[in-house]
Amino acid sequence: MNVLEINTVTKRFGNLVAVRDVSLTVAKGELCAIIGPNGAGKTTFFNLISGYFPPTSGKIMFDGQDITRLSTHERVSRGMARTFQITEIFPELTVFENIRIAAEVAGGYRLRPWISRAEASKIHDNVETTLKLVALEAKADRLVGELAHGDQRAAEIAMALALKPHLLLLDEPTAGMGDQETYQITQLVRRLHRNDQYSIVLIEHDMRVVFNLADRICVLDQGRMLAQGTPQQIAANESVQAAYLGNAA
Amino acid sequence: MTLLLLFNITNGLIVGAFYVLMALGLSLILNLSNVINFAHGGFLVIGGYIAYAISPYVGFWGALLLAPPLTAVIGLVVERVLIRPLYGRDPLYSLLLTFGLAFMIEDLTRFIFGPQGKPFAIPAFLAQPLSNELFFITGYRLFMVAMVFVAIALLFVLLRYTRLGIRIRAGTLDLETVAALGINVRLLRSLNFAVGIFLAGLSGVLAAGQLGLEPTMGTGLLMPSFIAIIVGGIGSLPGTLVGGLLIGVASGVTAVFFPAASEAVIYVLMAVILLTRPRGLFGEEGMMG
Amino acid sequence: MTAASSRKLIVLAAIWVVLLLAPYWMAPLGGYTALATRVLVLGLAAMSVNFLLGFTGVLSFGHAAWFGLGAYGAGLTLKYLALSTPLAVIAGMLLGGLCGAILGTLLVRRRGVYFAMVTIAFGQVFYYIAFQWSSLTGGDDGLRGFARQPLDFGLFKLDILSDANIFYYFVLVCFALVVGTMGFILRSPFGRTMIAIRENERRARFLGIPVERHIWIAFTLSCFFMGFAGALYALVNNFADPRGLHYSQSGDFVMMAVMGGMRSFWGPLLGAAVFVVLQDYLSSITVNWMSFVGLLFILVVLFFPRGLLGFFQRSKA
Numbered sequence: 002m003n004v005l006e007i008n009t010v011t012k013r014f015g016n017l018v019a020v021r022d023v024s025l026t027v028a029k030g031e032l033c034a035i036i037g038p039n040g041a042g043k044t045t046f047f048n049l050i051s052g053y054f055p056p057t058s059g060k061i062m063f064d065g066q067d068i069t070r071l072s073t074h075e076r077v078s079r080g081m082a083r084t085f086q087i088t089e090i091f092p093e094l095t096v097f098e099n100i101r102i103a104a105e106v107a108g109g110y111r112l113r114p115w116i117s118r119a120e121a122s123k124i125h126d127n128v129e130t131t132l133k134l135v136a137l138e139a140k141a142d143r144l145v146g147e148l149a150h151g152d153q154r155a156a157e158i159a160m161a162l163a164l165k166p167h168l169l170l171l172d173e174p175t176a177g178m179g180d181q182e183t184y185q186i187t188q189l190v191r192r193l194h195r196n197d198q199y200s201i202v203l204i205e206h207d208m209r210v211v212f213n214l215a216d217r218i219c220v221l222d223q224g225r226m227l228a229q230g231t232p233q234q235i236a237a238n239e240s241v242q243a244a245y246l247g248n249a250a
Numbered sequence: 251m252t253l254l255l256l257f258n259i260t261n262g263l264i265v266g267a268f269y270v271l272m273a274l275g276l277s278l279i280l281n282l283s284n285v286i287n288f289a290h291g292g293f294l295v296i297g298g299y300i301a302y303a304i305s306p307y308v309g310f311w312g313a314l315l316l317a318p319p320l321t322a323v324i325g326l327v328v329e330r331v332l333i334r335p336l337y338g339r340d341p342l343y344s345l346l347l348t349f350g351l352a353f354m355i356e357d358l359t360r361f362i363f364g365p366q367g368k369p370f371a372i373p374a375f376l377a378q379p380l381s382n383e384l385f386f387i388t389g390y391r392l393f394m395v396a397m398v399f400v401a402i403a404l405l406f407v408l409l410r411y412t413r414l415g416i417r418i419r420a421g422t423l424d425l426e427t428v429a430a431l432g433i434n435v436r437l438l439r440s441l442n443f444a445v446g447i448f449l450a451g452l453s454g455v456l457a458a459g460q461l462g463l464e465p466t467m468g469t470g471l472l473m474p475s476f477i478a479i480i481v482g483g484i485g486s487l488p489g490t491l492v493g494g495l496l497i498g499v500a501s502g503v504t505a506v507f508f509p510a511a512s513e514a515v516i517y518v519l520m521a522v523i524l525l526t527r528p529r530g531l532f533g534e535e536g537m538m539g
Numbered sequence: 540m541t542a543a544s545s546r547k548l549i550v551l552a553a554i555w556v557v558l559l560l561a562p563y564w565m566a567p568l569g570g571y572t573a574l575a576t577r578v579l580v581l582g583l584a585a586m587s588v589n590f591l592l593g594f595t596g597v598l599s600f601g602h603a604a605w606f607g608l609g610a611y612g613a614g615l616t617l618k619y620l621a622l623s624t625p626l627a628v629i630a631g632m633l634l635g636g637l638c639g640a641i642l643g644t645l646l647v648r649r650r651g652v653y654f655a656m657v658t659i660a661f662g663q664v665f666y667y668i669a670f671q672w673s674s675l676t677g678g679d680d681g682l683r684g685f686a687r688q689p690l691d692f693g694l695f696k697l698d699i700l701s702d703a704n705i706f707y708y709f710v711l712v713c714f715a716l717v718v719g720t721m722g723f724i725l726r727s728p729f730g731r732t733m734i735a736i737r738e739n740e741r742r743a744r745f746l747g748i749p750v751e752r753h754i755w756i757a758f759t760l761s762c763f764f765m766g767f768a769g770a771l772y773a774l775v776n777n778f779a780d781p782r783g784l785h786y787s788q789s790g791d792f793v794m795m796a797v798m799g800g801m802r803s804f805w806g807p808l809l810g811a812a813v814f815v816v817l818q819d820y821l822s823s824i825t826v827n828w829m830s831f832v833g834l835l836f837i838l839v840v841l842f843f844p845r846g847l848l849g850f851f852q853r854s855k856a
Binding site for chain 2: 645656660668797829
Binding site for chain 3: 110
């Protein structure tokens with residue numbers, strides 16, 4: 002069963018073709034990493050998947066249903082969650098409050114002007130479980146805006162997890178982090194993938210992280226899909242080395 | 251009837267020209283600095299009263315030449331002292347500040363010059379009607395419209411061909427990139443603000459010659475200028491130009507058939523345009539605005 | 540119960556005690572009950588503006604329109620339809636709220652200054668209608684010839700028309716109802732989505748919140764609250780003024796909210812109290828009070844942007 006099937010999507014901005022005829026299939030429980038040099042169209046591709054804007058052409062299937070024209074929030078309610086290259090959180094709220102909002106929306110309570118005790122405690126449990134998953138229980142009452150970068154990123158991932166997604170999209174989860182924090186986030190993603198069987202697509206610059214985590218690697222270059230394969234295949238692929246790894250190293 | 255219609259269309263064009271002049275200044279400041287300048291009408295008043303104060307010494311032509319740049323200098327000081335600290339903060343604050351500033355300018359003008367209207371003398375040859383038939387077209391009216399269009403033309407030349415103008419336009423599109431290129435964004439915003447205020451000052455002098463001076467003369471022009479910007483499409487200067495002329499003529503023509511609605515019509519026009527084109531006539535579809 | 544929440548309860552109790560006893564402590568301080576009533580109503584309006592501004596992060600600079608519509612709705616009802624105070628208040632609230640709901644659909648895709656600008660322009664539409672339609676609204680002179688009616692409960696009557704204290708308590712009950720509703724909504728899951736939108740719109744969207752729809756709901760609720768406040772204001776004055784719809788009135792409301800502290804629930808009420816008393820005082824000592832009000836705006840923005848309560852409190856969901 003495939004979670005995500007992307008069929009030859011293209012995105013143009015005026016004359017610029019940011020993404021050209023890219024196809025990608027993600028199986029249930031798979032961790033797929035997207036790499037490529039700056040300006041390769043990785044984030045644009047992510048924006049297409051998550052519904053930030055519609056593709057110029059092509060088709061996107063999610064859980065076997067066509068979502069090409071659906072808006073962001075409709076995709077989220079079908080089980081797609083995403084994080085951003087620059088952490089997007091609610092800085093003036095506590096970690097607990099951040100995740101509670103996600104849990105309430107996921108529980109279908111977002112329009113409710115009141116909430117029963119039973120419902121509230123169900124939400125509470127969901128938040129607690131999620132906090133444990135990302136190891137932030139001890140910091141639940143801290144303001145997210147005051148946390149260290151790595152913890153903010155973990156809180157953002159926790160918000161995505163509280164939505165109970167079928168697919169997790171992580172845009173450069175270790176961007177701008179030191180070694181210690183990179184390790185912390187890498188371990189978290191690995192746990193989510195190995196232990197909790199999440200299907201994950203991630204964009205990443207740090208090759209150690211990519212080759213450490215990914216079941217499969219997709220290489221984008223100038224808006225095209227240059228190559229796809231296991232980490233070993235990609236490492237051995239000459240055109241990839243020429244286009245990307247050669248320059249980056 | 252034809253004459254009446256012509257009269258009102260002319261009137262509408264003149265009024266529209268003022269809307270355009272005001273709205274272009276507002277638009278410049280809004281686009282680059284994200285500031286709704288509520289005090290724009292106040293700067294028009296300052297321009298008019300400066301012209302009034304210096305015209306005994308330098309005459310009409312001297313006042314016309316000097317008042318707008320002097321107003322711009324005042325604008326520059328205001329921008330530097332009051333508005334610059336607010337860049338990067340919620341736009342709410344600059345809005346409230348210029349709102350308060352508008353109060354102060356109006357009230358201080360009243361305090362200094364008195365609440366009564368003041369006449370502003372224009373050269374006699376400009377005050378003559380062109381002909382008996384077309385009594386409503388005085389030389390001054392034509393002169394005013396000509397001045398407005400010269401100012402607009404110069405503005406567009408400035409924006410298209412000078413380094414300052416090109417930077418202003420680039421900054422409007424993408425301020426971060428402009429800053430990253432090493433351009434002094436603070437200076438750019440100051441100069442841009444001054445250009446906008448220059449236009450308000452010019453409107454002040456020209457309006458003074460037609461209508462005389464009153465401390466409240468700017469307030470009445472503010473709202474139509476807002477609507478000109480909205481109708482034309484926020485973010486588009488050509489849109490502002492078209493929007494201003496359109497609502498000016500629309501209210502002029504309406505004055506022929508249904509005088510009471512001549513002011514209401516611009517609101518109706520706005521509603522109709524926003525219903526059919528939510529981003530205004532020249533507005534771009536996009537995530538923002 | 541934690542220390543923070545018990546402190547909150549104490550503050551809340553103190554606020555209500557102050558409000559309940561206002562007619563008794565105002566007079567010795569040189570005030571009068573009608574001033575307290577006005578503060579309450581304008582405070583309610585400022586809190587309604589802040590429901591949107593402080594808790595959804597959306598700046599409407601045309602909210603006076605819904606306030607003024609509320610006033611005209613109440614006044615016209617009393618003058619032409621029915622001599623009933625409750626009916627007048629409901630009619631005012633509905634007029635302001637429904638007009639806001641309809642125009643809100645045109646607004647919700649805009650953000651920031653652009654939202655502010657379009658709300659100003661739309662607000663002015665209603666100002667012009669009130670100003671021009673003299674046969675119905677009294678035009679520039681305002682709507683006169685109506686008065687709030689005593690409340691008839693069958694067993695007993697409350698004379699809110701001639702007894703200033705009784706009227707104050709009537710307004711206080713109305714105030715409590717609306718403020719209670721606001722507080723209730725802000726503590727609900729929906730209220731938390733409003734705060735989410737204020738904090739980070741993109742994150743909110745990617746949590747599955749249809750942001751435009753939620754902003755529209757918050758906007759509409761705020762318009763209903765505003766209409767309610769406007770209706771009360773018509774009862775306070777037995778008069779509805781077209782200037783109550785003007786954008787400069789919107790500016791005053793926003794200023795009250797900012798001055799009191801827009802991130803706190805009660806801040807706008809405090810801001811309204813300071814603003815009303817100050818304006819009252821300034822206009823009694825100088826004809827140039829406009830300059831001082833203008834100066835106040837500038838000083839608050841430059842030196843006091845978080846408002847009076849901003850230093851002590853942090854808004855919590």
